[in-house]
Amino acid sequence: MTVFARACRSTLPVFVVALLMLGLPPAGLADEQRATDDEQRTTGEAPGAFVVEDGKVDPATYQGYLVYTRVCMACHGPDGLGSSFAPNLVRGAERLGWADFAGTIATGREVQPGQVMPSFADDPYVMGNIPNIYSYLRARGEGGLGRGRPKIIESMQETTEDIEEDNEAAAESADGA
């Protein structure tokens, strides 16, 4: 779990969660708050924060898309939609909550005989990117982000390099762990 702490340390700039921007009805918002009460989302420091604006996203969420497509898609299908092999994660990530989501990636999980999620604890690239994957999947679910490769919101472009540097740092520190 030390790896997590390091990964989480690379927290993202303060983001406004997409639902607020999308102006979804209060009922939805209430559900959303219940689901994430333990995440201190309002501070914007929690993993899983995201911005979706006209189908575009913040750099961390974009990074999450890339990592998802490189690593997770092989079982969970394109765009988090699930496959004949592994479940749909568009809503699943949100339902799990941050701790279980990150824990499942790190330790793996045997759902039933024949259905097994591997542990990625030895993969520094994945471990360093769990918050970004979580942001991406929440953006797909709660944020209403569509399928395919999103674009980055122009005004946030400049932070892309910072994110990558953060991820590299996280990967390195995880590597050494």
Place this chain on the structure above:
Amino acid sequence: MLREIGYALTAAGLMAASVAYANDNQLELQQNPEFWATQLGNYQGNRFSELDQVNRDNVGELRSVWQFSTGVLRGHEGGPLYVGDGRLYIHTPFPNKVFALDLEDEGRVVWSYEPDQDSRVIPVMCCDTVNRGLAYADGRLFLGQADNTLIALDAESGELLWEVSNGDHTVGETNTMSPLVVHDKVLIGISGGEYGIRGHMTAYDVETGEQVWRGYSTGPDDEVLIDPETTTMLGEPIGEADLGVSTWPEGEWERGGGAPWGWVTYDPELDLIYYGTGNPGTWNPEQRTKDGEPVDNKWAITVFARDPNNGEVKWVYQKVPFDEWDYDGVNENQLIDIEYEGEQRKGLAIIDRTGFGFLLDRETGELLVAEKFAPETNWADDYDMETGRPNVNEQYSTYRQGVDVNTTDICPTAMGAKNMQPTAYSPRTGLIYAGINRICMNYEPFETEYVAGQPYVGATLTMMPAPTQEGDMEGRMGSFIAWDPVAGETVWKIDERFAVWSGALATAGDLAFYGTLEGHVKAVDIETGEELWRFKTPSGIIGNVNTFMHEGKQYLAVLSGVGGWAGIGLAAGLENPEDGLGAVSAFSALGDYTKLGGVLTVFALPD
């Protein structure tokens, strides 16, 4: 004294006979048209049956006589074996159960076998926990388990006779393929090209499971079993030593993939086995360059002709040097005798992953024909017939476009224009019948680091349906085609909503059979492709339609049960990129048509 000599002679005779029996049993069985004794129907991989009780005139009356649920949910590849003892022998994906079913008693379970395997093997199987089926010879069944254990079972009782480990799943080695018995050896490859493994083909003794030889796909000649003076490439000796080392950046051959996980075929007259090797390690071509220049990465994506007795390589043909698209070259090599430019030739035909239909001379490895069977194929314009190399189209070269650049609209996709689904060949028509995929991709290489047992992929891939051409069915993602391997032309085609991921069957009843991902088994007129019959099985079909005769009655049987890479890639449906993000897709989602679940369905004509 005489009596003793007599005993000794008898004993010697028995020993000789038993060796001869082990050598020839599979060949004898497959020469009997009533049996389906090996997954591809015969050693040549033809998937052709001489049976004609079910034919063009009566196939409309074909009906299901019984069904059997395997109790396993994953993708069901391969098919049942019938060797004349009134039983069907079937297998399942992980946990790799084996069943002997009584054909006359509606599939009553005569015996079943379930290996005990570490479930951690499941998530290192890149594209579902499929298995392509059993092999049989001389009263023994052979199964390659997911965890790389090769086992022999007594076909009569289901008792385990021996087991041997062919690999280590903790470093990403797994098994999906069907073994093949040749002489007194059982041959098996390995999977794990997405985990940086080093591929190999290995022969084990049928009696004891003892390893006899192993030929690697990459590395020094003495481990690949190449002699550069005698092993040929396009008809000439290779000449240069250790190309399996020198065509890689330092040490990369050790994780160079080349996993042979497809089908092995065999020519009993030439006494040679044929198989193809998979992709060269990481999908990021940049990491496979040497001194900043592309190199061949031998012997990945290569057709090997080996002597089954000792593994020595007779000839090689590398279909894709320096792969940039994951065009895993494992597709089966159909051994066909054809007339080429007025001469009788021993041919070897491939409906290849790359979208090209190849024809080679199987004695020498010379390249005779390389034409596109999937017309959308654009990664290469054609093949240089002198050098045997593709003329790669720079626009679709993921290496030229560069790392972290998304090269778009490459056809076919990494799934290939044809994947593992085996083709059929009718010697009566001279045509090959093949289920194919009509899907393209965007491919973005990225720098990846090797960690043992973790995916070693290095490219981001998204897929979209291949552009349609005039006369194509709107939204089609697959076709079933009749291909002339000598002319290099498609004779007829049937478009299908989804990739056609099932094996084909051709029969002397003038019929071709295949399955669809929605779950239909279809029979078509072998001359025209006209559909004559269909039956909806409970789940999508990625298995193979097999046929055999028992007590004078012709049966057909197929495993349904969707999954495999098709199930992963197509479950949610593909998007047309031109529709823009978030648009409602015009292309169908497989999940709207079928769900998981393995079932064997057996068909016959009414009495």
